Amino acid sequence: MNYSFEYIDIILLAMIAGFIFLRLRGILGKRSGFEGKAPGQFQEVLKKVEKLQTKKNNDIFDTNAQKEFLKGAKIAYETIITDFSDNDNKIISSKPLLNDEILSQFNKALKDRIDRGHYAEITFIGVNSAKIKEHKKIGNILNVTVDFIAEIITCIKDKEKKIISGDPEKIKKIYDTWVFSRDTTSGNPNWKLINILT
Numbered sequence: 001m002n003y004s005f006e007y008i009d010i011i012l013l014a015m016i017a018g019f020i021f022l023r024l025r026g027i028l029g030k031r032s033g034f035e036g037k038a039p040g041q042f043q044e045v046l047k048k049v050e051k052l053q054t055k056k057n058n059d060i061f062d063t064n065a066q067k068e069f070l071k072g073a074k075i076a077y078e079t080i081i082t083d084f085s086d087n088d089n090k091i092i093s094s095k096p097l098l099n100d101e102i103l104s105q106f107n108k109a110l111k112d113r114i115d116r117g118h119y120a121e122i123t124f125i126g127v128n129s130a131k132i133k134e135h136k137k138i139g140n141i142l143n144v145t146v147d148f149i150a151e152i153i154t155c156i157k158d159k160e161k162k163i164i165s166g167d168p169e170k171i172k173k174i175y176d177t178w179v180f181s182r183d184t185t186s187g188n189p190n191w192k193l194i195n196i197l198t
Contacts, residue, residue, distance in 0.1 A: 060137075060142070060184060061135055061137070061142060061144075066132055066135075069132075069144060069180075069191070070130050070132065070146070072191065073130055073144075073146050073178075073180060073191070074127045074130050076094070076097050076180070076191070076193065077127060077130070077148055077150065077176075077178065078124050078127065078150075079093060079094045079097065080094045080097060080098070080193065081122065081124055081150070081152065082122060082124050083106075084106065084109075084110070084120065084122060085120050085121060085122035086119050086120045086121065096190060096192075097190070097191070097192060097193055098192060098193050099181070099192045099193065099194045101194070102192075102193050102194065102195070102196070113156075117158055117159045118156050118157065118158060118164065119156070119157045119158070119159075119161070120154070120155075120156055120157075121153075121154065121155050121156075121157065121166075121168060122152055122153070122154045123152060123153040123154070124150070124152050125150070125151035125152055125153065125171055126150065126151055127148060127149070127150045128149040128150060128151060128173070129147075129148070129149045130146055130147070130148050130149075131146065131147050132144060132145070132146055133145040133146065133147050133177065137184070140183050140184050140185045141181060141182070141183055141184070142181065142182050142184050143179055143180070143181045143194070144179070144180050144181075144191075145177060145178070145179050145197070146177070146178055146179075146180065147175070147176075147177050148174075148175070148176045148177070148178065149173065149174070149175055150173070150174050150176070151171050151172065151173055151174070152171070152172055152174060153166075153167075153168060153169075153170065153171055153172065154166045154172060155167055155168045176196065177196070177197040177198075178193055178195070178196055178197070179193070179194050179195035179196075179197065180192065180193055180194065181194040
């Protein structure tokens with residue numbers, strides 16, 4: 001009688017083991033590794049990650065980045081303006097801030113002024129305001145348009161130091177719209193002036 005109970009226990013244990021095996025097989029499946037499509041819940045996680053990545057890419061020029069950019073833009077603006085004066089080393093210090101086209105235009109303007117025998121005196125007073133008008137990202141290139149309002153003292157003199165235009169005693173307010181550009185994938189943090197809008 002005891003033997004029959006032992007057999008029954010063995011059979012019951014085997015049935016329980018078989019049931020557990022079938023349940024695990026149904027839950028875990030037969031495959032090893034990741035095959036086919038991701039489960040529905042995982043698909044949702046992937047979608048959220050993609051959305052976050054897209055948002056991160058779009059926020060590459062967020063509020064903080066814009067504030068930092070404007071600080072540098074003001075410095076670049078002053079450097080380029082004062083480089084156009086004959087009081088210093090011409091375009092040398094601002095050369096890294098200009099793309100090839102703008103650099104060529106500036107050098108041509110300087111040469112034309114020298115050929116006419118004219119001499120420029122520019123005193124930069126300061127930037128009253130610098131505001132981002134718009135910013136556009138095309139591929140990896142981010143272009144930012146800035147409206148500047150600044151004050152300078154400027155005058156042009158001839159070889160005899162006679163004033164041709166401007167006033168060395170008068171502060172003049174100027175309004176400029178400049179476009180800066182940067183490759184966002186580049187390790188170089190510098191922006192370049194690519195256009196001066198009229």
